[in-house]
Amino acid sequence: MVKKKALSKDSKLAELIAGDRRLLQLLPRFGIALGFGDRSIEEVCRMNNVSTELFLTICAIYTDNGYKPNRAEIKSIDLGGLLPYLKASHQYYLDERFPHLEEHLQRIIKASGAKYGPMLSHFYDEYKQEVMRHIKYYEEEVVFPYIEELRKGQRSNTYQINEFRHNHTNIQDTLDDMMNILLKYLPGDILPKERIEISLDIMELSDDLNRHSVIEDHILIPYVESLENALP
């Protein structure tokens, strides 16, 4: 585990990643290209037009369990890159992680036969709708456009980030349920190898989504509140 204070902009990016391999998945979300050689975190960030402070803060959320940045820390960070980062994360979940999960799950559903297949399939379809409602139809289509307007200095009369604070449910719970069902409750003889593999994927995705919501709750919301307060 890398602690927040141990992350320095002068360390090599390669060393940071060697310390926690989960950070690797953050690079494409920031648009940081591979082939960064032995450059420092600060150099690589500058080359890719990424705020070093934002990069380090998000890395700390991934490496330091339970770390939640406070308002004072957020204030000093250039957050222009936050929305593109969050959108790239969403795209990664929707276009890569969930389809990958679904592919595995379809095989398990098939092998589960008429007795268990339909209930698993129904469960996943409902979950998929929940994810789409959360990420696509709410965050991407309501919250983010609102923030972009704010950044242009326009205030919407119909929406406030406070609503997001209250409506921000988590989508990890049902995912964890899915893992429990696959590991603990589905009869043991149905594709055990595949189920272990998918469970490892689910744990990773659930952890990722957890940290993603820390970013939304503890960076995005305070950021948007400050934008709201800055308008007359």
Next chain:
Amino acid sequence: MRNRVIICEASEIIANGLAEIIDSMAQFDVVARIESPEHLCEKITTSDANIVIINPVLLGFLNKEFLSQLCKEHHDIHLIAIATSYLDHNMLTPYSGIIEINDTRAKVISKMNEFTQSENTKKADDVELTKREIDVLVAVAKGMMNKEIADMMNLSIHTVISHRKNITRKTGIKSVSGLTVYALLNNLIDENINPT
């Protein structure tokens, strides 16, 4: 399991300070801050809290009655007092922990941690669903709301919620759709019932 905390304190300075310390801890989320205990009961239900930190002064003479009523409706709730002035020893008996106004940050953190540890060991023993819990589970899986289940089973809505919390703790499953699959897999309900 993460702990969900409600802070009930009239002073905004104290409430915010306490919330800041607790929110900085990994295992704790402050889910609500309220100034008076008037709607505390509903707040516990709606925010699914398991810890209430309250200033005993707010309860005045109602202290014990109010709290025993509260504990009756929410079996698994834990009460912690935030003591901002001198309190009679008698007043503090219902609480499982006391945070004092001049405790340091480290002290508050260690008190909260100490509290959850005893909490977790206590919860480790029972794992089987009781008959009552199975009845509630089946009703949930059939798509019934808490209120409907309470009416059908002649229980208070808080008791239904407390059963649901126990079901989730024992099975590891939180969502209604997940519980439905659990009930189907364990032949607790007929697979022809469409859960939607």
